[in-house]
Amino acid sequence: MKIIFLISFLISGCYFLSSSSPQKQTLEGKIYTTGNEPFVELAIESRDGKVYLISKNSPVYKSLWENQGKYVVIEIEKKETKGIEKGKLVVKGFKILTK
Numbered sequence: 001m002k003i004i005f006l007i008s009f010l011i012s013g014c015y016f017l018s019s020s021s022p023q024k025q026t027l028e029g030k031i032y033t034t035g036n037e038p039f040v041e042l043a044i045e046s047r048d049g050k051v052y053l054i055s056k057n058s059p060v061y062k063s064l065w066e067n068q069g070k071y072v073v074i075e076i077e078k079k080e081t082k083g084i085e086k087g088k089l090v091v092k093g094f095k096i097l098t099k
Helices: 002-020 061-065
Strands: 025-034 041-046 051-053 071-079 089-096
Touching: 025 051, 041 061, 061 089
Parallel strands: none
Antiparallel strands: 025 041, 025 071, 041 051, 071 089
16 A cells, blocks of 8 residues: 555656646747738747747747748747737747748
């Protein structure tokens, strides 16, 4: 019985450590705007053609806006979960790629 308890304790501990360690999420693609005024959104299109909207709450939003048309690698902090920004990516950093 002690062995079963010990094994379950070790497994749960390993699960806790793996779920709490932050993983750096990145996405590579082209920055562009989509929509019509006054509803223009900043987005990134990945190399496989998927489009992701970028949250206006991103710390680097203005810098990304200024780099429209360029290929970048963005570092994703999280996805918004509330309000009108729900589902959009919060970008905490990016790097411009050269072709």
